[in-house]
Amino acid sequence: MSRRPPEPVELIKQRRDRAxxxxxxxxxYIGFLGVSFDRRGDELTGVLSxxxxxxxxxxLPALHGxxxxxxxxVTAIMELSFTLLWDDVETGRILADSLSPATLPRLPKTIDFTVDYLRSGLPRDAYARARVNRQGRRYASVHVEAWQDNRQRLFAQATGHFLMPSRDD
Amino acid sequence: MTETEGMGQHPGAEGDGKVRIARQFIAAIPFSGALDMRLENIGDGIAVISMPWNAALVGDPKTGVIHGGAVSALMDTCGGAAVMCHPEALAGTATIDLRIDYMRAATPGQRITARAHCYHVTRSVAFVRAEAWDEDRARPVAAATGAFTVERPAERPKP
Incomplete structure (x- = not known):
């Protein structure tokens, strides 16, 4: 039985980074805030510069609530959107090269969002990671955690519910 | 969590004139300024603050609708202002938690106005409800409930 040769790593990275x-x-608004995203495989870390x-x-000074x-x-929606887009791009349903803001699938819409402020945000970079706890056809529940110097010492966390974009939009 | 080391901080000030303090409070907050927030009305635990539509704040490129995070920032600022203008003199406040319900998309191009009411204050906690509208005042775009810290002015020694 013959197997297809593995894709060149540059090609994989290029496709995922492009998406x-x-x-x-x-x-x-992501640019307005100064947020960027680090990617390791499908894991995203939001960086608030x-x-x-x-x-x-x-x-104090302290970051605004x-x-x-x-x-x-922003991090929660990006995690959810990237999870959706990942499937489309990795299965070839959507070609990464053809992606543009105009051809992008619709984004999830926030239904509600609850923020828990655990400690004061210091005047320095912050990081956040989101976890999709449930993703159905119509609704998703996402938890997100943010920290600054120490991953174990969260300064804020949140849970949000999102309305998923319909596939034929 | 300590009161001096509060979260989602807002500046506080001691002394007279809660309205004056509240206007200074908005003017002194860099992030509220970056979002071009304007204090419309304030007093007795109720604050009204508005924010214009701005292309830089868009969250959904296909519709031009403002990102929920910007509406959260408006609600948070308005909630903090409502706490600080409560009849019981408060020196400053920080957000403990804030929940926002997004009822509908705000119409692109329209100013968003939030009204927050600090409806109960204990020794340590202030409870706030808020709503936000665009130019259609009959249908709110978002509602919020939050808890804020109460930081009282330091007791002055009696003469």
Whole structure:
């Protein structure tokens, strides 16, 4: 029995990075916040690069609760969207080269989002990882955790529910 | 969690004139300024703050609808302002938790206005409800409930 030779690693990386880049570039608010994403396989880490405009309390100083909530929600939606797009791109249903903001599938819509502020956000970079706890045809539940210096010391976490885009949109 | 080391921080100030403090409070917050928030009304535990539509805040490129995170930031700022203008003099506050329900997409191009009500205060916690609208005042775009820390001014020694 003959097996197909494995794909060249550069090609795989190029395809996956391209899919992620198109998703990130499509959403203006991600650029406004200064969020980028590190990818290891299908695992994403959101990175909020510190900027003085993200401050909510200049006296401490501390990050704005709204900036933290935004970072968490952006990371949750990206995790969910990338999970969907990953399947399309890896199975060849969507060709990565043909992806553009215009041809991108619709994004999930937030139904509700609950943020738990555990400690003050320091004026430095922050990181976040999201986990899709349930993904159905119509609804998804996503948990997201954010930290700064120490992965074990979360400074915020959130759970959100999302309406999934319909496939024929 | 300690009160001095609060989360989702807002600046506080001691002294007179809660309305003046609240206006300073908005003006002094860099992230609220970056979102171009404007204090519309404030007093007795109720705050109204608005934010214009801006292409940089869009979350869904196909519809031009503002990202939920920007609406969260508006709700959080408005909730904090409502706590700080509560009749019991408060020195500052931080968000403990905030839940937002997104009822519908805000219409692109329209200003979003949030109204928050700090409806109960204990020694340590302030409870807040908030709603937000675009120009259609009959149908809210989002609702929020939150708990905030209560940081009281330091007791002054009696003369």
């Amino acid at each position: 992620l880049a198109v998703l990130v570039e499509a959403v203006p 510190y900027d003085p405009k993200l401050i909510g309390n200049p006296l 709204g900036a933290i909530a935004s970072f968490l929600e």
